[in-house]
Amino acid sequence: MFEAAELGHEISKAEYEKEVPLLRAGLLQAQRDLLEAKVPLIMIISGADGAGKSETVNRLHEWFDPRGLETNVFGPLTDEERNRPDYWRFWLSLPARGRVGMFFGSWYTDPIIRRTYKQMGGAAFDRALSRIEFFEQQLAQDGALIVKLWLHLSKKQQKKRLTRLEKDPKTRWRVNPIDWKHFKLYDRFVKYSEEALQRTDTGFAPWTVVEATDDRYREITVGRTLLDAMQNHLARKKIVIPPAKQAIPPGDVVSVLDRVDLGRTLTDKEYDRRLAQLQGKLNRLSRTAWEKKVSSVLVFEGWDAAGKGGTVRRLTSAMDARLYRVVPIAAPTDEERAHQYLWRFWRHIPRAGRVTIFDRSWYGRVLVERVEGFAREDEWKRAYQEINEFEDQLCEQGMMVTKFWVHISKDEQLRRFKERQKTEFKQYKITDEDWRNRKQWDAYEGAINEMVVRTSTRGAPWVIVAGNDKRFARIQVLETVCRRLEKAIG
């Protein structure tokens, strides 16, 4: 991929000075258009040491309107970062719709460097590249424009450049001892960079290799590449997207919910005995998990009035309040709405050893957003894979991930709705929306079934809770959490 970037391209000073004003005017206009179209621009500046990455970042700060521009630089992991999946810090740095995020150092840095230093084998490198590809695809499908720039220097040029920078006292600081260390590994570095670039050079996030020997050529090429990409993206945006199709699941499907025995109950006495026993056990396990730095992510979904809240409280009252956090998911804020839908859940990923309980979750995408048509068909259809990938990253970090669907029968729901209306301090829990949702029972049942089938994985299984008897449901959840925690602690 790098052959075309060793041809000795140059641009004269006169040509440069003629082009820059036009380029700047064009970039500013395109930046404004992206803002209006609410398209986030993700720009990756990578390449060889000494190729002028830092200078390029500075130049773009001058050419773009800095009010819409963010520079993201990633240093060694902090302890907050080390305790989360690798992509946590990347997710939280993504630009909001309409903004420009420059990534100086990115999700490519670590795999390429580790592969170059033989800290990562071929198979792991391959997996890392697949993860990158999926990550970028996900962002592109969400509407992001991704421009990836690789500033290339030949081995000879790199040596020359580093030597020159080092000679001049004014630029000596730009050369790091680690740059020379990297230089010795130039061939390996180029080999694996090339492999990474080829594997991730996709239609939705293509690479542009820029010959970096001549400063003016480098700057103009970077500017032109960005301008082209922005203009093309905006032109494509105008293509009309087909209207959202309401997905009505076939009515005759046997759903996973049908298999649940809702007749199971527990006596008061049995309930009290097992509750005390399981809460004590959960308490001990949660403290061991904390000591061993094993985090848990528990997801609660369920029919309205299925008793999620009461079940969650039986878990939390058994644990030290310093160890858990309940995250109720309501309507997103505007910062959240301005990002891909998983962004707001990444914000709540626990540090090591903590338990995070999501009262409703990212599954809203394939439940309410699907049924109500808030998400387009292509959006909720690809969400299954996006969610699996997300949870897979949590599991890889050693987290215990378990998802509960609290199930009740349609009759039982009606009984509870009526009961809630009678009790003053429960009335707030029942709204017109609950009655509306109830009318969509069958559509939801289809969506739930598909959700469970597509996203119940070995690492992050769904557990369908028999909720008609609240006592039985609570014990079932407590038992499951204890069993899963025990396994995760090992």
Next chain:
Amino acid sequence: MFEAAELGHEISKAEYEKEVPLLRAGLLQAQRDLLEAKVPLIMIISGADGAGKSETVNRLHEWFDPRGLETNVFGPLTDEERNRPDYWRFWLSLPARGRVGMFFGSWYTDPIIRRTYKQMGGAAFDRALSRIEFFEQQLAQDGALIVKLWLHLSKKQQKKRLTRLEKDPKTRWRVNPIDWKHFKLYDRFVKYSEEALQRTDTGFAPWTVVEATDDRYREITVGRTLLDAMQNHLARKKIVIPPAKQAIPPGDVVSVLDRVDLGRTLTDKEYDRRLAQLQGKLNRLSRTAWEKKVSSVLVFEGWDAAGKGGTVRRLTSAMDARLYRVVPIAAPTDEERAHQYLWRFWRHIPRAGRVTIFDRSWYGRVLVERVEGFAREDEWKRAYQEINEFEDQLCEQGMMVTKFWVHISKDEQLRRFKERQKTEFKQYKITDEDWRNRKQWDAYEGAINEMVVRTSTRGAPWVIVAGNDKRFARIQVLETVCRRLEKAIG
């Protein structure tokens, strides 16, 4: 303060069961009313070990609508937290308007514990309490309702409680070895807790001491206290606040801006020489600061077209892109708007060793918000003290804080506005707003003068930059930053 909480208060089971449903209905209604009135509720649950803080938190989770409730627990400092002022984590945890933030452990914990353990002297304790008082006053003035609950146990009762908890295998986990260690220091703990409570028992954030011996009495008292506070606050809210007064500063004041010699210039040659020299110096200093973990906060304010952007770029192009971050301040997001105005700046406080450059800042409160009447007179008037306190906390953390007002003459501004309109890639920089602001020149000049007078402190001084000659201004800023950094590094 604790005498009234050792009287052996109890509530019978019958009375409890009669009161709870009413209390719950009342609390839910009040919570909804606070949401509608956009009042954040900050609730502190403190007190003796074993007094039932954790149980109270759990009970309130049951009584409130958990969708609007956040529990904040603070553990040992993470390295991200250690690198920032103590209050950073408290600021970031504050509930948004209309939400309820429960603080289980708070800004009180550390001073009381450290004073009890003799890790903090009387004078430092006193300063810590003043800081708390100011912090709470600031939040209350911003409209927050602050309820502080202290669950009290007598020495005898505490011993009894801890022993009882420890005996029962189901509750043994609630007793921590550190609880017994604290118990041995009971008298000192109570003495300093009482001092803290008395010092911070203010009209805007009063303490309620709750006798915690009887569980039912404790719960009902906590519930009643909260309900009263919420209802009273809402009743008070209805008092009409006088309309914002436009503050027109007297016209004949001699402002700090008048003292600036705008005639100073630099030749191209002199500029090039000093620029190269100072950028090299800044580069070395910024790397030393990073090694020594000294952060910098640089604030840039100035007239429209004063050349802030170009000046900032002369700083950033001298530094490693991994060490600085430019934060342009535009309109707040809705999450930001839902908090006290300083909240969004706390979000950007750098980790140790980094440089953060604010392109516009918290001074908007006493500049544009004052002049345009977006902030009420009482709001911008108290902002000077709030800002000084904020910057004081940054300085205490060892940060280098410097604020630049880039000054130009009114004629020079006009010349630049016209020039910008002529250059295509500069047109975006000039808007109708700039022309409107220009008409308010005198009002701004009064506001700038008062700002500089009231907020230029020894630790965080204002520097007025003579901006008519851009070269001179850039060198002045670079020189100042270098000098201040040198001093901060020591």
